[in-house]
Amino acid sequence: MTSSTAGRARQAARNDEAILAAAREVFLADQRAPISAVAERAGVGISALYRRYPGKEDLLRTLCHDGLLRFIAEAEQAAREPDDWTAFETFLRGVVDADVHSLTTHLAGTFRPTEAMRTDAIRAGELGTALFERARPALRAGAVPADVTMVLEMCAAVRLPDATRTAELRRRYLTVLLNGLRACEGMPADELPGPPPTDTELSWRWSAAR
Known part of the structure; x- marks a missing residue:
């Protein structure tokens, strides 16, 4: 060259x-x-x-696929943690800090995913579920992997003009949400109220892109 x-x-x-x-x-x-x-x-x-x-759709696809790959990388790195709860918490904190779900919630349904994206989405789901299952003994009764998706979306909803302050508040409320998911030692493991989100409810944004 x-x-x-x-x-x-x-x-x-x-x-x-x-x-x-x-x-x-x-x-x-x-x-x-x-x-x-x-x-x-x-x-x-x-x-x-x-x-x-x-075109714009190509750019949107690349943005979301990059976010998906970052999710996978965070999950793979967290999986190396020997402690089950630390692995789960490290994974969630890494995904929140990377701001992966802001792209998903804002851009889902605005483009048609590729087969490569679908394949990586399956991989991401498998990794996230594996980390959840490792942490399950420490979680409240009734918690399911779909709850993790909602927790990440809640954190992504925190957005201020100041990026540093946004990151601080997201970490703060992720801690609040994690504490809500975790069973308290020495107290009855009460079940989370209401039914968990369904697959249809989690994927409704993508219906416009089909």
Whole structure:
């Protein structure tokens, strides 16, 4: 590879990183925003954006798939923890800090997932369920893996203009929610009230993309 070719490759990589970062900010603020707003926020020409992403749906798919891959990475890393509860808590804190579920809740249903995304979604579900099952002995009666999805969505709903403050509050309320899921030592393990969320309730946002 020549120096000029290597230079163009580095510039393309920098442009792609800037585009994805800008797209995340733009579409979390307004999923209906035009793709031109992403180019403007990223400081790149619209032609440079279109060379990498032929359309808005391609960009949205990439954003959500990246988030899914980050979820998998957090779960795989947490699974190495020897203590079952620590593994479960580490996993949830990692996913919340990575802000994975903001993308899911805002962008689900705005594009058609690829087969690769569906495959990775199955893998993510398996990893998350495995960590939940490890922690199950410490959880309140009636807790199910679907409750974890709702906990993550609740944390993602916390959003302020100040990113640092948003992260602080999400960690605070994740602790509150984790304490609500965990059985208290020396006290009756009362069952969580009401039925847990169904698969249909968890996936309703994706119905528009089918």
